Amino acid sequence: MSGQFPDEPDSPELSQLYDDFKREHLTPLWTQLDELMPLQPKPKALPHVWRWDTLFPLAARSGDLVPVGRGGERRAIALANPGLPGTAYATPTLWAAIQYLGPHEVAPEHRHSQNAFRFVCEGEGVWTVVNGDPVAMSRGDFLLTPGWNFHGHHNETDQPMAWIDGLDIPFVHYTDTSFFEFGSERVTDEATPPISRSERLWAHPGLRPLSGLQNTVSSPIGAYRWVHTDAALDEQLALEDEGYPATVELGHAAIRYTNPTTGGDVLPTIRAEFHRLRAGATTRRRREVGSSVWQVFDGAGTVTLADETHEVAKGDLFVVPSWVPWTFRAAPGDSTFDLFRFSDAPVVERLHFDRVQIDTENDPKDAR
Amino acid sequence: MSGQFPDEPDSPELSQLYDDFKREHLTPLWTQLDELMPLQPKPKALPHVWRWDTLFPLAARSGDLVPVGRGGERRAIALANPGLPGTAYATPTLWAAIQYLGPHEVAPEHRHSQNAFRFVCEGEGVWTVVNGDPVAMSRGDFLLTPGWNFHGHHNETDQPMAWIDGLDIPFVHYTDTSFFEFGSERVTDEATPPISRSERLWAHPGLRPLSGLQNTVSSPIGAYRWVHTDAALDEQLALEDEGYPATVELGHAAIRYTNPTTGGDVLPTIRAEFHRLRAGATTRRRREVGSSVWQVFDGAGTVTLADETHEVAKGDLFVVPSWVPWTFRAAPGDSTFDLFRFSDAPVVERLHFDRVQIDTENDPKDAR
Amino acid sequence: MSGQFPDEPDSPELSQLYDDFKREHLTPLWTQLDELMPLQPKPKALPHVWRWDTLFPLAARSGDLVPVGRGGERRAIALANPGLPGTAYATPTLWAAIQYLGPHEVAPEHRHSQNAFRFVCEGEGVWTVVNGDPVAMSRGDFLLTPGWNFHGHHNETDQPMAWIDGLDIPFVHYTDTSFFEFGSERVTDEATPPISRSERLWAHPGLRPLSGLQNTVSSPIGAYRWVHTDAALDEQLALEDEGYPATVELGHAAIRYTNPTTGGDVLPTIRAEFHRLRAGATTRRRREVGSSVWQVFDGAGTVTLADETHEVAKGDLFVVPSWVPWTFRAAPGDSTFDLFRFSDAPVVERLHFDRVQIDTENDPKDAR
Amino acid sequence: MSGQFPDEPDSPELSQLYDDFKREHLTPLWTQLDELMPLQPKPKALPHVWRWDTLFPLAARSGDLVPVGRGGERRAIALANPGLPGTAYATPTLWAAIQYLGPHEVAPEHRHSQNAFRFVCEGEGVWTVVNGDPVAMSRGDFLLTPGWNFHGHHNETDQPMAWIDGLDIPFVHYTDTSFFEFGSERVTDEATPPISRSERLWAHPGLRPLSGLQNTVSSPIGAYRWVHTDAALDEQLALEDEGYPATVELGHAAIRYTNPTTGGDVLPTIRAEFHRLRAGATTRRRREVGSSVWQVFDGAGTVTLADETHEVAKGDLFVVPSWVPWTFRAAPGDSTFDLFRFSDAPVVERLHFDRVQIDTENDPKDAR
Structure with missing residues (x-):
């Protein structure tokens, strides 16, 4: 906040005005702007x-x-x-x-x-x-x-x-x-x-x-079985091996769970995905508006959240708050690094606040 | 057409007017109304x-x-x-x-x-x-x-x-x-x-x-395999046996092929479905705006189109024009009566001309 | 059609086959392909x-x-x-x-x-x-x-x-x-x-x-009054004069009549628009999939449909069949050239057959 | 909360467990359920x-x-x-x-x-x-x-x-x-x-x-002028007088401001409406999921929020938190009671949490 708009009033008249505001359940914007409307998301939640x-x-x-x-x-x-x-x-x-x-x-x-x-x-x-x-x-x-x-x-x-x-x-x-x-x-x-x-x-x-032709707000499927998720991810990596575009980026397969009546998210407020990294693969650094929770399902690797890198293994959970950059790296070896993810992306997207920023090697760009 | 509006002009002046219309590439509505705008669909196409x-x-x-x-x-x-x-x-x-x-x-x-x-x-x-x-x-x-x-x-x-x-x-x-x-x-x-x-x-x-998050006008699936169609229909009949609502009507299972990116029809102009009747089952008589082509895939039975009943068997194809009533009956015995169907329903529905009429035992109603 | 696939059979066996087709209500594709599936729209309707x-x-x-x-x-x-x-x-x-x-x-x-x-x-x-x-x-x-x-x-x-x-x-x-x-x-x-x-x-x-919050298939507005249409078109030309983007192209204002519950077309099958050309203005040559009918409402000018140019004046109607190129030119002078248009664009667009081709000076391109 | 699930641990082992939870940044659901997931909305915000x-x-x-x-x-x-x-x-x-x-x-x-x-x-x-x-x-x-x-x-x-x-x-x-x-x-x-x-x-x-055919997330209209709002509300009351359905309920006219490209709300997160009560009219008691802010624009009357009734006049603002019942009554006399309203209804509706309850004289019902 510039010195022009001090948080603390510097004159008796202004002090009185602020007291009167408080008594009448009023709050001036000019003392709060920075906190209320930051230049970019400043989540209190921590990775x-x-x-x-x-x-x-x-x-x-x-x-x-x-x-x-x-x-x-x-x-x-x-x-x-x-x-x-x-x-x-x-x-x-x-x-x-x-x-x-x-x-x-x-x-x-x-x-x-x-x-x-x-x-x-x-x-x-x-x-x-x-x-x-x-x-x-x-x-x-x-x-x-x-x-x-x-x-x-x-x-x-x-x-x-x-x-x-x-x-x-x-x-x-x-x-x-x-x-x-x-x-x-x-x-x-x-x-x-x-x-x-x-x-x-x-x-x-x-x-x-034909007995279920009405679209539903949430998915009518009660369970998405592992056998299908696993097969879908394997096929993406196999197609990549064969030279076809099928993955998010090199060595990074991913599916989204969907509502089959609409093709959209399974729940009105929650998106769910499963990601698989080939051993040794690294994701590009990216950040997104909206928050996610991840759980390691299998394999091992590191996750870098903002500037801190963590070794993670099966069952570990971690949180990526809004606009915090993240990168994953699968441990070298034979096994894939498998992660389940859920997020509030449907809230962010349906209300049109979504932005994504993905680092490319020499050319970071805002892909809003 | 009432006698008030004869197709053939009955006076020299009217005759001259109709000649002048023709020369100027004009056609009066009043001589054509019945044919152009029938009280209900009168398809030229025949069952x-x-x-x-x-x-x-x-x-x-x-x-x-x-x-x-x-x-x-x-x-x-x-x-x-x-x-x-x-x-x-x-x-x-x-x-x-x-x-x-x-x-x-x-x-x-x-x-x-x-x-x-x-x-x-x-x-x-x-x-x-x-x-x-x-x-x-x-x-x-x-x-x-x-x-x-x-x-x-x-x-x-x-x-x-x-x-x-x-x-x-x-x-x-x-x-x-x-x-x-x-x-x-x-x-x-x-x-x-x-x-x-x-x-x-x-x-x-x-x-x-995740590499295919853009919705597409038509389905991205190149082939819908029989193993899945067959299983889906079997499950509907099994659920019906167990007492749960899963079929279109008693003994009548059916699926629609869909575009997984939207949950809607596979093609912008063509709907495709597969129907399975339990041996001995009969469908209610129904008619729909829009036309269909059916092929018997397996089993045997009769199809009644308007007032004519046909015995049909594997591979036989038949056409149901718009608003022609149809009823199917599966032959008694052990095997189901399986039929593939395609229709112009997406054209009719997207332009809001759809109507369906289904006979119930005592209470035929327009389910528009 | 290549000589390989003659319309007329050239052997007794083929002749017999074609006769058998006819008797069984069948028609081979290979004798009809050119007419049935032309390289680009070949409307029978004429401008x-x-x-x-x-x-x-x-x-x-x-x-x-x-x-x-x-x-x-x-x-x-x-x-x-x-x-x-x-x-x-x-x-x-x-x-x-x-x-x-x-x-x-x-x-x-x-x-x-x-x-x-x-x-x-x-x-x-x-x-x-x-x-x-x-x-x-x-x-x-x-x-x-x-x-x-x-x-x-x-x-x-x-x-x-x-x-x-x-x-x-x-x-x-x-x-x-x-x-x-x-x-x-x-x-x-x-x-x-x-x-x-x-x-x-x-x-x-x-x-x-608030008593009309359900969206409707067609517009609930019974009449779109001239005073509003005229004002909207005038404003577009005035904004163009002031240097702001508001017109379709230089000197060419246009509005579309809409269903206020959706912002879309007024009727499920018919689009309606009103176009106004500044005196002396010319439209770029364009062609569109789908057909239109135009009526001159005011002023005078020429319309070029395919390769033929017509002088038209108040009340004249003309038809532009699918994919026929059209260009309008407003007569010089003081008055605008005003045209009402309706078309089957909602049919074409909802079923995803729409294409437009607009000539730019040196670079015609398919803007599909 | 039942005594079975005390907020305060009653054994050393449980006490130790709760301490360990805290240290590991974990919180048990069973001590928080009532506050976290109330039987119906319990907003902290007050009318x-x-x-x-x-x-x-x-x-x-x-x-x-x-x-x-x-x-x-x-x-x-x-x-x-x-x-x-x-x-x-x-x-x-x-x-x-x-x-x-x-x-x-x-x-x-x-x-x-x-x-x-x-x-x-x-x-x-x-x-x-x-x-x-x-x-x-x-x-x-x-x-x-x-x-x-x-x-x-x-x-x-x-x-x-x-x-x-x-x-x-x-x-x-x-x-x-x-x-x-x-x-x-x-x-x-x-x-x-x-x-x-x-x-x-x-x-x-x-x-x-035609230069603005892309739909936009928010309305492209910069200002909705009073002359139009006023006329629209007057017409609703006049139509009611003439015997036609046009109002929300007897004596209660209302419009919603819309995005003309979609017919939906003006902003992705905010709905805006204007309500006019005929002198002496009363609204039915209703409550809605989601919160609103109202400002009296003209006239006078009372607003009952939950069980408290307030006299309000021009310029007064009041807040209706989620699920708080509200009723308005216009003062008797000659002038209408005019109120502007804005709410978070687009958030609630796009995420499918909307419910409304409207009291009818003898038959309150949940109109979910």
Whole structure:
């Protein structure tokens, strides 16, 4: 702020004016402009890495000490961004948690306007029941529980299981759009089929049922199975090997999960993607308006967030706040570096605030 | 037309007026209204059935007598609606033909603004090469060559192969929107992979490549494989058996082929669907604005078009003109009655002329 | 067609094959390709000019000789393109007619799926009643009667009145999408307000009523008044004079009539525009896929259609078939050259067949 | 929260677990659920009324004490919601301020990703220059400066002028999407035309220039003039008097300002409307998801927000947070009760969180 517009009034008259403003619930713009309207995004949220080796044991301890049931609803432990103290938010818009369900435990049914998904980094044996449709959970699967669908979880095994929950809780809280309703104490269908009815109707490539011709706000597919994600990424790298354009950049394959009724994002507020880097590959440095949460699914490598580089491995989660530059590098060797990502891109894009900046070797440019 | 407005003038003055109209390239509405603007669609096209047992041998004879190559371009024999004499049109908007390619023959590459697909009722061994991407053809596959994509066909076997071509040739001719360009005399890629590159990139359920985020007017999927279509239909009938809503009506499963970038029709002018009736099932009588061509893919049954009922079997093709009521009945027994359909529904719907009328037992209603 | 694929069979076997095709309602592609799929649009419709000096007296004579009433419905005389003999079509898709209503005559109410508009080149005193809303007609006004709205006309004066009707009759006839229903013998509201209720609700720039928040397929505005069209065109030329970009090209102002609920075309099948050329101005030569009908509203000039140049004056109508190049030149002097246009552009664009070619001085290019 | 899930740990082990969570930047859901995901929106923002009689004199005092110029940029004093202490926000998403410009003062040019508008409750004599286009400001006018357009203001008179600024500053701050750039110290065009070039091109009812066929994210109209708004509202009440449906409910006329290229909202994040109540009329009690700011433009009446009723008069501003019920009652007498409104409805609707509840006399229902 220039000296012309001091934060602190320098005359009795101005001091009196500022007092009068305060009493009348008014705030002058000129003392706040820099903070309110920065030249480029200055997120309070910080880039941060959470380690699976830390997360999972803490979740397991909570499994011993805290029951799961009506009232608390879920044994979910949220990533609390160090730059957003006092909240349980990974980013201003996104909530990310590890959820843990012990052997034969049940998380009761409820529904809410918040949109949710689950991503399974390891384990199996839990079924999520969405509006009465049981959806098996296994490593690599991406599951949806869009806003206002009843859902509960139950573990049918003698082993605990943990996974990642992603929701738009912060955004819904911020915009005062939360509705919540309790449902059944137990899940409404205890069947344990390998695939859900939603998949049987909808998860056929390029086909839609004639009984489902109305487009839906969120995807009607309950689970995106690992076998398909893995195959799609493998094919991109194979096509690149054969000389065809199929990847985002050299050695970097990626898919977006979509709503088959529209081709757009799976949820109105959340985008989800899966990225695979060939061993030794590096991404170009880029930054985007909007925030993301990533989880390493397999392999190892480094992620550079702003100017700090982190070694990451399977299960590790990290956050990229708005406009923070990021670069990934896959460790050399034989295995790919696989990462799941979710972001608030639909919010940013539908309201037309999206910008992307990608460094090219000699020519960084704003690709707005 | 009421007697008040005679087609033939009844006075010398009126006769002179009508002569003067004609000389000045003018036509009065009042003598033409009934024909021009009927109370409901009165298509000149007629419901008609073409038999595979007739079609295929004729195609084979043309294979002996007529070469395939530059100039004629394709050995395709079109269904010529008996109500549209002098044309080669199945309906006013749709062209449907059997195309026949002898052992090791090549149909040269070209491109045109007309949108095209192939549907394979039997045989295999031909590859369609679309913009350089070889697409294998096998029984039950549905293949796309959207407008302005170069494409050719080559038979890699010692057997002939035949399939169905569907295009919007009549519509494009009528609207004067045809552009055509010759390409390579031979196909530009003679490889014979089991699946195309387009499928490797795009035919993963609910996923899209990050390298293909621009929506496209037509589907980027080159072939919709039978294995997926068959599974989707089986699942609908199985879900119905389990008590869940999944079918169009009792015993009637159906899918629509879609453009995964939008969830909409595969081509701007052509809708394609596949219908499966459980043995013994009957569809409700319905009529729709717009015309369709159907091919029996498997099983047997009867189709009632307006008031005439036809026994049909594998490979038989039939046409349903606009607003002609149709009912299908699957033969009793063990096997399903499988039918492929294409129509001009995208034309009708995008221009908002769509209406459907479905008979319910006691309550026929206009479901506009 | 190359000699390899003769239209006439040259062997007994081939002759027999062609006979068998015919008997089975089949037509080979290879004898028809050139005509069916030309290298670029080859419309049968011809560029043609109809003179107001001829049209109006003929319409007046029909006013003396032919009644208007139920059965014939309208005293409308259609432009019959010389290239489309036996039809009443201006172009393959568009119908254009002069409608004439004598003093105190009434054209009875009806409705149809065909979309219609009126454009008034001269005169006043008739009200079109659309779904019970009386809409005054005056020189320069553009009025809508979208598909399936009841409408009738009544002349409240002692003078006859004539105007132009534009409809998608040919397109609806071709696609077998016609529905028609008779209504009241007289108009349902004989009031003669200066503006319609639809305008009072909807014709406020940039505003929409909260009671009309559903988007509609066609524009809810019943009449686009000349005062607004004229002002909009004047402003474009004035802005050009002041050095700002506002015109299509130098000296060529133009507006498109729009549906205020979407910003798109007024009718699903018909686009309407108004063009104004500064005295002495010339348009670049351009051609477009799709057909148009133009009427000179004021001033004088020449229109070059393909290679023929016509002098045209107030009231003259002319047709530009698909892909026929056109250039206009305004006569020198003081007055502008004003032209109304309607076309089938929404059909062409919604089905993605649109292409435009505009000549620049040395560099014609395909601006697809 | 049920006793089963205490906020405060009751065992040393649990206490240790919570400590470990905190150290690892983790927060359990079960202690926060009620606050994070309420059963229905529980906005922190409060309904509140600010009086013009208070606001304007304070703005005038700041005009004497605080300069306007580069750095502070604008002499704008924001409504600070009493429920959102420490912020300058009217609601979580919306910023509303009175801006004051003394005689011959200039507010320098800048641009930002934030979307902005001005609404003029009284006065005239200032021009807003938007990307070089001078836009006059007068009582009742609604002016746009969409995101990333350069804009400045200058007062050409010897009188001060004040108006209301509305922006999405809180939303942009929250989502970390702010970009800001300084422009010219003075306005780039000091002309003072009565209407802007944007209006001359775009503010003609139902017409768009052929030079502006690309749809735009925000409205291209720089100012919506009072004369049109007033006429549109008058016509709705007159049509109601004549027995036609034209109003929101009895005696309640309303328009929405729209983007003529799409028919949708003027800005991606902000909806703007104008409401007029007939003297003595009352609105039904309603509540909506999303927040609004209203300003009384003319007349007098009461507004009931939740359970509190306020007398309001010209210039008074009030805030309706999400899901707070509101009812308005126009004072009896001769004059209408006129109110301007803006809201975050585009954010809520594009992300599909919208719900409305309207009380009918005996039958309140959720009209989701």
